[in-house]
Amino acid sequence: MNRAILCAVLMVNVLSAQTSAKSETDTKAEVLKVEAAFNDARINGDTAALDRVLADEYLGFNQWGAKRNKAALMELSRTWRAGSLESTHVNVKVTGDIAIVEGVTNEANSTALGKYIFMRTYVRRQGRWQLLTNTQSFVFDIDMKIHDPELVYYQERN
Helix, strand or coil: CCHHHHHHHHHHHHHHHHHHHHHHHHHHHHHHHHHHHHHHHHHHHHHHHHHEEEEHHHHHEECCCEEEEHHHHHHHHHHHHHEEEEEEEEEEEECCCCEEEEEEEEEECCCEEEEEEEEEEEECCCCEHHHHHEEEEEEECCCCCECCCCCCCCEEEC
């Protein structure tokens, strides 16, 4: 009898761990889907998509240190678009209804090429993920030259 109870408890624990791992994988996939929608909206100037993706209290800092709330980012998207955004080294960490997405983005637009690190905070509200904060940064050395050319660089186009 004790063996049967022990086996049942072990099976419940194993199944619970498998469900939890699958749930975490599904959650990360949901967050990455919203991350992709955010990048697509920036490329296409899609303010309706930005309105859905951005939390009302959104706050972001770009790689130049410009601070923007939701209204300011949506206004910028009406007049400026990223030509392309390609993210690499992306990592998602989820705890409850908060997700942190970090990685490296290669950006190209009509005036420049850039590669920067980013960290975004997503929050799940009423069953959907929204972008709450976004921070991007170039990495400079002490002489204000771009540090680590493999990871981060910025080059003005002529």
